[in-house]
Amino acid sequence: MTLLARLDRLPLSRPHYLLLLIGGLGYTFDGMDSAVVAFLLPSAQEAWGLNNGQLGLIGSATPFGFLFGAAIAGLLGDRIGRKKVMMYALAFYAVFSVIAAFAPNYEVFLASRVLAGAGAGAESAIIAPFLSEFVPANRRGWFIGALAGFFSFGFVMAALIGRFVVPTMEDGWRVAQVITALPIVMLLWWRRSLPESPRFLLQHGRVAEAEVVVADLERRVERATGAPLPPVPESATPPSTAAPKVNLLSALRFLWSPVMAKRTAVIWLVWFVITFSYYGFFSWIPTLLVQRGITVTKSFEFSIIIYLAQVPGYFSAAWLSERLDRKNTIALYLSGSAVSAFWLSQMDSPVTITLAGAVLSFFLNGTYAGVYSYTPEVFPTWIRATGTGLSSAFGRVGSILAPTIIGLSAASLGFAGVFGLTTAVLVVGVVCVVVFGLATAGRSLEELTEPAGEGVK
Numbered sequence: 001m002t003l004l005a006r007l008d009r010l011p012l013s014r015p016h017y018l019l020l021l022i023g024g025l026g027y028t029f030d031g032m033d034s035a036v037v038a039f040l041l042p043s044a045q046e047a048w049g050l051n052n053g054q055l056g057l058i059g060s061a062t063p064f065g066f067l068f069g070a071a072i073a074g075l076l077g078d079r080i081g082r083k084k085v086m087m088y089a090l091a092f093y094a095v096f097s098v099i100a101a102f103a104p105n106y107e108v109f110l111a112s113r114v115l116a117g118a119g120a121g122a123e124s125a126i127i128a129p130f131l132s133e134f135v136p137a138n139r140r141g142w143f144i145g146a147l148a149g150f151f152s153f154g155f156v157m158a159a160l161i162g163r164f165v166v167p168t169m170e171d172g173w174r175v176a177q178v179i180t181a182l183p184i185v186m187l188l189w190w191r192r193s194l195p196e197s198p199r200f201l202l203q204h205g206r207v208a209e210a211e212v213v214v215a216d217l218e219r220r221v222e223r224a225t226g227a228p229l230p231p232v233p234e235s236a237t238p239p240s241t242a243a244p245k246v247n248l249l250s251a252l253r254f255l256w257s258p259v260m261a262k263r264t265a266v267i268w269l270v271w272f273v274i275t276f277s278y279y280g281f282f283s284w285i286p287t288l289l290v291q292r293g294i295t296v297t298k299s300f301e302f303s304i305i306i307y308l309a310q311v312p313g314y315f316s317a318a319w320l321s322e323r324l325d326r327k328n329t330i331a332l333y334l335s336g337s338a339v340s341a342f343w344l345s346q347m348d349s350p351v352t353i354t355l356a357g358a359v360l361s362f363f364l365n366g367t368y369a370g371v372y373s374y375t376p377e378v379f380p381t382w383i384r385a386t387g388t389g390l391s392s393a394f395g396r397v398g399s400i401l402a403p404t405i406i407g408l409s410a411a412s413l414g415f416a417g418v419f420g421l422t423t424a425v426l427v428v429g430v431v432c433v434v435v436f437g438l439a440t441a442g443r444s445l446e447e448l449t450e451p452a453g454e455g456v457k
Helices: 002-008 014-048 052-079 082-101 106-132 137-164 172-180 182-193 198-203 207-225 248-255 261-291 296-308 310-324 326-345 350-377 381-436 445-454
Strands: none
Touching: 002 198, 002 207, 014 052, 014 082, 014 106, 014 137, 014 172, 014 182, 014 207, 052 082, 052 106, 052 248, 052 381, 082 106, 082 172, 082 182, 106 137, 106 350, 106 381, 137 172, 137 296, 137 310, 137 350, 172 182, 198 207, 198 381, 248 381, 261 326, 261 350, 261 381, 296 310, 296 350, 310 326, 310 350, 326 350, 326 381, 350 381, 350 445, 381 445
């Protein structure tokens, strides 16, 4: 319809970059919260005399919370709005991070970490579909890939906190969690700066509100570019119809209906493959380095190098997403991940393990940039947040299973076997994307999804 054509023809400019920064900061703190747990475990063990089983539960707490947070956020995002869920999720996450920081015992700490993970997972799942609905089709892949790239800054910050805060201050592990809760102050900024998605508003019949958002964005883009706006093209997409009410059963029925099942299967499998490989790798690399004879402090320093490799991985994939298409970018970076995992399996010195690990980190995170861009594009507007949230939630099953499966594999298969297993999982993902993936670059969200949506509403 005309309103969406007006939105999609806007050139990427300062107002869009402000949205990128707002969403990116959310992802930075989500990444930091997810990664910092690994650096808290030794202090928590010392404080409460925990055994390995209890430490394992703490390690699984955040991804477990992520799973439920992502699923719930998607459902709520399609019912009450993307902006509300994003803000509430941030507040929820920050509050329970503070409670975890001051936890008097193991039980409170564990429960707080699960709930903080739920808040972070909810925010993580809603940001990409929310902001993808503002971005012109010809730059959407770069924009959402760059948005996901902010996760890498959070991982680097977590590694720096683990190296320079946790071991150098009394109760440094508690201070670290207070630091991860600081984004609560962003709520004041977000409340003033974030509009609701015009696509969500239109789906819910709130046309006047959508008009206000689009008109305001047009004014700000024109002011930022200092040039007249491009003409509004004739819209080839069907007008929006009233959005059906989304619940878990209706969402699953639609996502696995004949018209959507292939898309859903591909995206769920890719999420599982990348998340399994990613968390399996990052949860074990410090331990594997220590087993190769270097100190814990040195292993943290090597980990920082590996984390830094995430940054060019994300942003190079974001750049390629517009040139190779999302599915081809995902396949390319999954292939690079598979080769890197095999290379890592053959290394036996700390330096070569770190080098191979950095390359694997580059490709794994580049894959994430493609996946975050790709996922919101394959679902219709009325179920976009739910589809993205459930895909992310299914991926989190991989993050919960990976540390245990790889831990058991390490005992029986050894270092080479662990990353041989990772290679095999990644190869499955490559084949799936190349054979069954949907090409999305340069196509409007409605062109990609609304004809599919009409057949089953």
